[in-house]
Amino acid sequence: MEGEKKEEIQQEEVKKDDGRKPSKKDYHYITENPEMEKFYSQQTSIMNNEEFKEYIETMHKTLPTTFRLTRNEQTPIIKEELKRLINNIDNKQERPVELSWYPGGIAYQLNASRGEIQKNKSLEELRRFIIVQTEAGVISRQEAVSMIPPLFLNVKPYHDVLDLCAAPGSKTTQILEMIHSGPEEATGIVIANDSDYKRCELLDHQTKRLQSPNIIITNHLAQNYPIKIGDQFMKFDRVLCDVPCSGDGTLRKNPDAWGKWNIMRGINLHKTQCTIMRRAVRLVKSCGRFVYSTCSLNPYEDEAVVAFILRNYPQIRLVDVSTELPTLKRCKGVSSWKVFNKEGEELTIKPDSKEDGSSKIPSTLFPPTEEEAKRFRLDRCMRFLPQLQNTGGFFVAVLEKVGDLDCDFKEEKQKRKKVPKPIKTRKGDSRLMPLNMTEGYETITQTIKTFYGLEGSTFDFECLGLKGDGKGTLHYLIKKGMDLVRINELKIVGGGLKLFRKHSVGQNSNFRLSNEGLSAVAHLFGERRKLEIRHEEFVKMLVSESPVQLSDEVMERAKNMEVGCVIFQIKDTTSPINKQYFSGWKSKGLSLFVSKVDKKALCQNLKIELPKNELHEDSDSEKKEKKDEN
Ligand SMILES: C[S@@+](CC[C@H](N)C(=O)[O-])C[C@H]1O[C@@H](n2cnc3c(N)ncnc32)[C@H](O)[C@@H]1O
Incomplete structure (x- = not known):
């Protein structure tokens, strides 16, 4: 009986004739389940008959798309740009609205599904913006x-x-x-x-x-x-x-x-x-x-x-x-x-858990x-x-x-004793270990200290952890977090800022700073590897695919630095990214460490045109959306 019912409510596969493996889109789901509907229709304290009817109707309607801005230093710029894009949508009914109950007005609802947004040309600019900012982690798509x-x-x-x-x-x-x-x-x-x-x-x-x-x-x-x-x-x-x-x-x-x-x-x-x-x-x-x-x-x-x-x-x-x-x-x-x-069948008497073996x-x-x-x-x-x-x-x-x-x-x-067995560690699982408990601690910290000018700084090397996956990423945690890692009774598999990554180029330090963690700790770093640059110099590096020459003043200062990682700070009060830090590389010229995803998002935020080939290159999620569409 149960088997039959299951069969009846299984999803139906729509056969594709191109021979490829079907994706979620290729299925037609039967959106009814008599067992579930019977169950909820009888839970009248939760929904009366009228409410139950409304509930079933709503469950068959398209779910609006909702998203939220991540709160960080870029939020005001993003919010401003989003406002502009929303106001550009002619049909007011189609505009996303703020979720009134979400604090700070940073969550939005758009009354269209993802597929409907894809098809609607007047939402195209907004859709691209959301995709790029989602990839960069600035926007999170999350159900309301x-x-x-x-x-x-x-x-x-x-x-x-x-x-x-x-x-x-x-x-x-x-x-x-x-x-x-x-x-x-x-x-x-x-x-x-x-x-x-x-x-x-x-x-x-x-x-x-x-x-x-x-x-x-x-x-x-x-x-x-x-x-x-x-x-x-x-x-x-x-x-x-x-x-x-x-x-x-x-x-x-x-x-x-x-x-x-x-x-x-x-x-x-x-x-x-x-x-x-x-x-x-x-x-x-x-x-x-x-x-x-x-x-x-x-x-x-x-x-x-x-x-x-x-x-x-x-x-x-x-x-x-x-x-x-x-x-x-x-x-x-x-x-x-x-x-x-x-x-x-409805049960009105509580089963006696001990005597009723079938219970x-x-x-x-x-x-x-x-x-x-x-x-x-x-x-x-x-x-x-x-x-x-x-x-x-x-x-x-x-x-x-x-x-x-x-x-x-x-x-x-x-x-x-009665609770389920602990999780077995599988191959590839890797814990975070305190750096000072790993081999080579002294050498690693000394080279980082000298290279980045951290002598005399309050930067705490005891707050660094090494991920045991052999990739050589150093995570930086607040002391309270690192104390938990040190105790070793918790299976800690990640966290903190991924501050340094091991690399094989350069002379003195083979740990380069990642952009991700920089803003939280850059103020603790000495001047040795820091370069102050202007907004347009940042933009020049951002849009270039190879290292560039900046102003004489910057190049003069960089000349005395050995090849390796540098910290750029924007010094330009008119720039929306004034005072922000970015990591980069000094060789014969200067370049930024910015991933493709971040580059697109930064260009959008700073209203910079990306080189044509990059602008038109679809991001991974855009490629995925297009594939789903076909
Ligand atoms: C409803 S999801 C959580 C969604 C998440 N809170 C969020 O907002 O993104 C439930 C999660 O619990 C995890 N999970 C399932 N059984 C668990 C257990 N016994 N202990 C801890 N996590 C469990 C699943 O892997 C799944 O990621």
């Missing part, structure tokens, strides 16, 4: 509802934050931006964790654009996350649990998810979600806040998990955030829902008793139904720890 959970974490620059299920990292980047948002120095550390090593690499890629020394990336099962390091408990001011879920809120974006939905998926995930939350409770500081979120509307994955925590930990309570982000529309969480078994239905799946419901206040949870503001679906609960839990540590230790 997925932007919500970090906003309720209320992160401050001095907070230590743990993002337990973080890849691919859209929420981590929001958290990092918050850490760096204040006028004060960011002293907090952000740990982005994911159980999947390959996805940790995605995390590394996503977060490197933020150029932050305040992040580390770990690779643990969230439910096994180390709670004690040596004698010290790991405690965080903020914890985000954006847990693995059935994803039935993402059907508009992922049409293949229609076919994958079945009752048992939500039930099985409920168990994992409870164990992850249990661990989160241990990891948050007393008076700390933590957020639980899923992209599912299923109460088994949502309120039932929150109720499980509230039932077991009296120190935890739901925070009333109804006055925060007032223009963001939301539904209240529910305290009652129906429980169905695999066959879709795949945990008792924690059931709604709270009347007394519990009064105490738990599950109405403080938030469900974002797609029809409320034309989005995907999401669930968010904001929790707070009002007491301490360390007295329970003994009990937790016993339970540890």
